[in-house]
Amino acid sequence: xxxxxxIEKVLISEEQLEAINTRLAKExxxxxxxxxxxxxxxxxxxxxxxxxxxRKMDSPVEIEFMDVSSYGDEMTSSGDVKILKDLxxxxxxxxxxxxxxxxxxxxxxxxxxxxxxxxxxxxxxxCTLLDKEENRQVNxxxxxxxxxxxxxxxxxxxxxxxxxxxxxxxxxxxxxxVYQN
Ligand code: PRP
Numbered sequence: 013x014x015x016x017x018x019i020e021k022v023l024i025s026e027e028q029l030e031a032i033n034t035r036l037a038k039e040x041x042x043x044x045x046x047x048x049x050x051x052x053x054x055x056x057x058x059x060x061x062x063x064x065x066x067r068k069m070d071s072p073v074e075i076e077f078m079d080v081s082s083y084g085d086e087m088t089s090s091g092d093v094k095i096l097k098d099l100x101x102x103x104x105x106x107x108x109x110x111x112x113x114x115x116x117x118x119x120x121x122x123x124x125x126x127x128x129x130x131x132x133x134x135x136x137x138x139c140t141l142l143d144k145e146e147n148r149q150v151n152x153x154x155x156x157x158x159x160x161x162x163x164x165x166x167x168x169x170x171x172x173x174x175x176x177x178x179x180x181x182x183x184x185x186x187x188x189x190v191y192q193n
Pocket of ligand 1: 054
């Protein structure tokens with residue numbers, strides 16, 4: 013099958029993603045030039061974004077990974093955040109930037125930010141590629157935002173539906189018949 017056959021429309025093209033990454037990388041390089049931050053990539057969706065973003069940065073960053081789950085294969089958040097893989101390093105006294113593909117209800121990041129406060133990170137900021145602002149259930153604001161997106165079922169460039177479509181090079185809207193089946 014062709015993944016692209018299931019896409020109703022391209023929401024953010026490869027060129028637009030490239031421009032977003034260039035802008036965010038510049039901002040982060042400036043803001044964190046002397047801080048040697050830890051970028052915490054929240055698996056799995058943010059992997060493609062992280063790798064493209066850091067390659068455009070000309071300041072030192074450390075990269076770590078965490079895997080949390082709040083959705084499973086369901087379409088709505090349960091609010092129940094589980095740590096599937098934790099960090100291997102201490103964040104005490106460090107400047108942390110969470111790298112996310114999308115903030116939806118905000119429940120995942122609210123949980124992570126509280127957790128990292130107890131772990132005594134020096135600072136904690138958020139960088140998200142996509143912000144589905146209108147779905148927010150808790151008061152979480154991203155410090156760096158690629159772009160806001162409407163409340164549609166978006167996939168590609170790391171974002172999945174039932175583990176599929178992550179390898180599309182753009183962000184697209186899934187045809188309703190795909191997830192309604
Ligand atoms: C997605 C996304 C965020 C979270 C955002 O991850 O990557 O981590 O949901 O949703 P929220 O703001 O409503 O909490 P998901 O659990 O789908 O895992 P994945 O990245 O491995 O696909």
